[in-house]
Amino acid sequence: MKSPQAIIHLSSSSLISFLFYGLAITCLTSAAISASYGSNETDYHALLSFKSMITHDPYKVLTSWNHSFHFCDWSGISCGKRHKRVTVLWLQSQGLEGSLSPHVGNLSFLRELYLRNNSFKGTIPHELGRLSRLRYLYLNRNKFSGVIPTNLSGCSNLEDLWLSRNKLAGSIPKEMNLLSKLTRLVINDNKLTGGIPPFLGNITSMEGFSAARNPLGGSIPDTLGLWKSLTEFDSGECNLYGSIPHSIFNLSLLVNLSLAVNHLTGSLPSEIGNQLPNLEGLQLRDNHLTGVLPLSISNCSKLGYFEISNNSFSGKLEIDFSKLRDIYLIRLQNNNFHGRGEADDLRFIDSLKNCTRLVRLELYNCNLIGVLPISIGNLSDQLSYLTLEDNQLFGNLPSGIGSLVGLTTLGLGHNLFKGNIPTTIGKLQKIQALSLSGNQFSGPIPDAIGNLSLLTLYLDSNKLEGHIPSSLGNCTNLNELYLADNRLTGKIPKQILQLPSLTIFLDISYNNLSGSIPSEIKVLKMLSGLDLSYNNLSGTIPSSLGECSSLTMLLLEGNLFQGIIPSSFISLRALEVLDISQNNLSGIIPQFLEKWKYLEYLNLSFNDFEGEVPVVGVFANTSAFSVLGNDRLCGGLVTLKLPKCKEAGSKKKRFPFFILVIVIASTLLIVLCCVYLLCKKKRNSQPSQSSGNERFLKVSYNQLLKATDGFSTTNLIGEGGHSSVYKGILDSNDDKSIAVKVLHLQSRGAHKSFIAECEAWRNIRHRNLLKIITSCSSTDFQGNDFKALVYEFMPNGSVHDWLHSSAYTSKLSLLQRINILRDIATALDYLHNRCQTTIVHGDLKPSNILLDDDMVAHVGDFGLARLLGTGLNQNSSTGVKGTIGYAPPEYGIGSEMTSCGDVYSFGILLLEVMTGKKPTDGMFNDGLSLHKFAYMALPDQVVDVIDNDAIVLQSTEANAKKVEECLAATIKIGVSCSVDSPPQRMKIEIVVNELQRILDVLQNI
Template identity: 80%
Template sequence: MLTIVFRKGLEGSLSPHVGNLSFLRELYLPNNSFQGTIPHELGRLSALRILYLNRNKFSGVIPANLSCCSNLEELWLARNNLAGSIPKELSLLSKLAILVIEFNKLTGGIPPLLGNITSMELFSVLRNPLGGSIPATLGHWKRLTAFYSGECNLYGSIPHSIFNLSLLVNLSLAENNLTSSLPSEIGNQFPNLELLHLRDNQLTGVLPPSISNCSKLQILEMNDNNFSGKLRIDFSKLRDIDSIRLGNNNFHGRGEADDLRFIDSLINCTKLVNLLLYNCNLIGVLPISIGNLSDQLSFLAIGDNQLFGSIPSSIGSLVGLNTLSLGPNRFRGKIPTTIGKLQKLQRLSLSGNQFSGPIPDAIGNLSLLYSLYLYSNKLEGQIPSSLENCKELNGLNLANNRLSGKLPKQLLQLPSLTNFLFLSKNSLSGSIPSEVKHLKLLSFLDLSYNNLSGNITSSLGECISLTELYLSGNLFQGVLPSSLSSLGALEVLDLSQNNFSGKIPQFFDKWKSLKFLNLSFNEFEGEVPVLGVFDNASAFSVLGNNRLCGGLVTLELPKCKEKGSKKQKMHFFILVIVISPMLFIVLCCVYLLCKKKRNSPPSESSGNERFLNVSYNELLKATDGFSTTNLIGNGGFSSVYKGILTSYDNKLVAVKVLHLQNRGATQAFSRMRWLGGNIRHLDVHDWLHSSANTSKTRNLLQRINILRDVATALDYLHNCCQTTIVHGDLKPSNILLDEDMVAHVGDFGLARLLGADLNQNSSTGVKGTIGYAPPEYGIGNEMTSCGDVYSFGILLLEVMTRKMPTDGVFNEGLSLHKFAYMALPDHVIDVIDNDAIELQSTEANAKKVEECLIATIKIGVSCSVDSPPQRMKIEVVVIELQRILDVLQNI
């Protein structure tokens, strides 16, 4: 018997001469760096019983002539870069008991002929983009004990023959597109089952109560499906159960309000570690028996349900808890003080309920607490000073309650508080204590909409790590201290709705990282700068400061009396010409497409420069008679042409033609006239997809910067304008890039002004563009900011994958959203456009890049879910994208 074993350190290609070792029985080459293809000469090894090539870098296809290794019993090819289909010739390996080809790039489905290998005991194709359905012929594998086909793009129903494999111990079909219901007798058909992974599919029907008979079951993962009906599993028979994950289903029993009665049956499950029942539409009270669950229970999540009543004090008996998440629900009453007994607790979330009374001092006993979420309740009284004992506290969110009193100095002295401190929308009073200087590593501080007053302490300038600071909606007054100039890392600063006075500090326009500044509704006076954040009207607001002057022309402020720096030249002009006999309107948005660099000296600009007097004949000449060769793009109500105005120094312009014969064009024109817009020389669609775009790179940093710019613009439209603006048609062709690769949202032809009366008729015409419009628009729902978020999510996924949502590969239930979702988290690299993946000099940097890619795709997937309330908030998107940018810029 000849065995070859090399476990580490080898690289290069595998020599085809190995095929000459005719007496070779076992070949072990795991955890090496072999590249190239697997030599087809291995098919000569007729005596070979075990071929173990896991964790290498083999590419190409699986050699079909491995079927000539007639004595092969184990074939391990996992974690390589193999592509192509699974050779149907492998079905000739009559002695094969183990076939493990997981973590590759195999396609073409699972060959039905593999069902002929009746000796099969272990089969794993986990995380391959196989596609297809599960062949019913696999029911011939009567010896099978482990079946792993998760994350394989499988669809259709699970064949009934699979449920006859009574020796199965592990069954994992997670993260596919499987449909239909489970057989009612599943628990009787799998008496040896220990692991059942069917999460992240589209399974329906009742979760069979017969699962109670799988007495050896340790892990039950059925979350993220469409199961319905009352949860009737008797868990008392599952004494070895370790993990129960049933979240994101619909288990409510009709007409009943005791959906948590099954908790009583969990008392015998002494090994239970994880219990996840979030977003299951459960209705009822949390029974006292919750305290009788296993002292090994580490993770308890029952948020996003409709639970009511009070939290029983018995919760304090779950001394093994690491994470407790009970919100949002409809819990009332006081937070039980017994929570203070949970000494191992690191994450506590009771947000989104109706808890009242004070925050218990006992929470200060949780010395390991890392994050605390109590926002959106009715909590009263002062913030307990006992929180100073939570020496590991990294993030605290007490926003949207009824808390009063002063900011506790003890809380501000916690050095661990480095992530976030959210105290907005309470009734806190007094000034900001000087002790705030101890929060030198804090990233996010939100004290907005309280009754805080006085001058801003100069100590705030020592919080040098702040990236977002919100002080709006308070009673602050006086001049801003010069010490704030040290907050150079700030990206968002909101000082609106206070009584600040004096001139706008000069250091604001020197902060390079500042993306948005809100100074509105204060008493600032003097000249508005035009540099830094002030050179972009969408990046700042000074509304409601009646003694300001100067600034950008778009601000329409009076000129300053004293002579100062010249104002920057406007970057766009608008001209409207009505040609009634031809039934169309020409809207000319004239933009200096070859605009000067930002460091060019600004010139004097008068209000008259905002409009150009251009005749129709000049436009006709500029666009060569509106020639199709000058056509930039088409929309539902308009066409856009490029042109050159010879009478205006050969300025390059974009001309939008509105077709009044199309229903809804008049309303679109009214909105566009009200909103205005900037036209740039290149849109994101062309930047991504045009084969002629050879002069522009598409690296990862550029893509994230573009996405951050777009998200910031949406955040401004949705949350920072006096009238909320919904764009309505966000897509790559409407995202315009200037010469500095800064992204600007354009084409507001379908925009909707929420709460404004501009004779809008949302039922007129098509809302948005196919592929980018959210599903709710397709059933006649009104346009909302959530719809823009969906479109942004699709846009993000297109920017990262370079696949359009209307790509031909997306059919039979597969969409761009699903395509990206199925890649999370371990296969994101496989779906990212190759141009975005840059080789890094160190393994640590490569890992950081991969983490950034995963985080970015998660944002896109979260934004583009079907349910509008479950989409990520755009302000959160901005924060998350900036975090990703920070990581990438430091690599």
């Protein structure tokens, strides 16, 4: 038996062994952790701190950041092989939201930090200044605010610093000049002020500098001429003034120079082309530069794009482009290259023949005078876009124009061209838009045009003669054809009526066409608009026209048609406008006309119709129809002042039944009187309706009160200056939801707004316009005036909601945005060009664009609308016109409302839809605007201004390239529509065509 001492010794020995074993385990564990995280855990904890400040990780990129993996194996992390320390943190375009942890400053071995294109907010941590090994810092395309940290100067090895597209304010810190190895400083698209500091010139290693779209102000420092290695210089839209320092033109390595959209003055040095021999891009558009363009530009042999549009350059354009063999884009529009009409004023076009890569040539509104030289046909076969519109070009159009086989767009409208359209134009097989309108072309339309598969053809407003060529029937992709206002004769060729592609509009009005409408018209089942008015067409209206069931507008007035309205017209239920006035039509008015629910305007005047005029449907509103000049009509509304209709069978009275007839007649009279009195009493018991809306469903104040649950705030879906909008359900509307717009009659201008909207809705109806159900003009239960408009409810809200409301968690895709823009443009094209009376909307903005179940856009709110040429709704030149940010600049100086003003508003709206930025965004100040913001991005930086939610990464490089091209084309439309000069804005019909082309490309990706 062991002694107690032995037992105690044994126990002590076991305890020591146990403690030693535990210590060994602890040491092994520590060794394992040490082995796992390197010689210290600084990087590990810094990364966990980074993760802890991320509030949203949509792609779960940080899921792998846990204890199961070594941090060198975490997603987005690269480590050095020797020390296992973090050297690269790469988390670009991951949708991360949150703040940037200051502990990132503890990653002392970090050489590259890429956080581009996320949603980091807050300030940039000054602790980043500890990263002395850092060479590349990419924080661009985030939401960082505050100032640029001064102690970034501690990153002494920094070569690339990208801080663009954030919300940084303040000035560029003077400590920046300590970054002696900096080669690229990209700070564009912020809110930086204080000018471009002269001390930056001390960083002589600088190769690329971009400060574009900052409200910097000031002038360009002469010291930047010390950047002898500079290749890229972009300070566009920086509110810069003064002249461009001569030292800038001594930077002989410059490849791209962009100073667009500033307030720069002065002229270009005569030796610019010799001083900048490596120049590939020169972008000086939208300044106040003057003088002539130096001839030495001809020596910039590497020049690819040349943009000096929207300046005040003058004198004869004498650049010799023959040496610029790599040039692909020339934009010279909106300058004053006035010549004297001499033979060599357009000689510069001769020199373009060697520019074999030229794709785009824009020379509209340059005050060019003279005859277009025959050398125009020698330009590049790669040229796809050529516009010479709005100049003073005269003489014949050279036949050589047909050699430009690469053209997709040719704009020669609004010049003084005369003579025949050359037949060689039929060689332009790729052309998609051809505009020769507004000239003095004469002679026949060449048959050769039939060789083209045109999408849009504008030959209107010329002096063209002869027959419409049947060869147009070969244009199998033709969807619009405009031949109006010419001197065309002969019959309508049946071949063009057999084109199923003709779906938008066929306009051959105001010519001298004769004969009947061919029965082949029935092929155009998808045609939306047909205008054959003011010709010499005769015969009966063919019943086959009733098969064009998609027609919304049918204009046949001013012809020699006879007979009755065909019964087949009962199928034209989509018609919104029907004008068959000034013909020789006869018979009774068909009953089906009163049943068409979409019919907004009907003109039967100056024919020989007879019988009773209905009193329901469109006939319930005297301002929605006309029957003037039909002497044999009777009945109808009292306001028509037509004779009463005779009782049927009154001539059959016979003496033997005289007494019986008297009794029956007396009885009927009593019954009719009773019915009349009852109806009159019932009508008197209802609130009065606006006479302008009698054709609609009649509703009372009480019905609308009930439909909206007493105009409950829970049903309030929108408010404006003149009205509140409520959601409701109207019993007489098949329990479908409605939107009730109640006017604030106490608000100044509300009554005028109501009248304007009623006048507008009386004249229009279109798929992309908000559908009005009825209106109510009455009194409430306290005897106060009450006015309201009732619309079809749009369940998907407004475009403004989708862009800016936090309640909408999902966002609009790129395809949805382009579809919506196409819908809006189509509606404007209808209002401006397809209505009987041109209508200016006057207040186009995202909150007035509503979306239905299928995300189809509907333009609404016509409270500021103006009907041109009618004397109605003529807004005072001192009154409010539109909304700040969307109203065109000419309205601010008292100009009348025009369709060009709507185009400007559309352009701003488009840019807002694509960039996600309101025109009143706080970043737009000191000369910076949404228009300029987008303009500066063209053509190569468009992706940087597009709303992140609109961009979808494509699976292939080719697809991504196509998307970028579509984005650039869309932004260009918005910029072209929102230029300050009304005549220079893109025509809305061209906008529709361009957006449809973009849609076609995107849908095939």
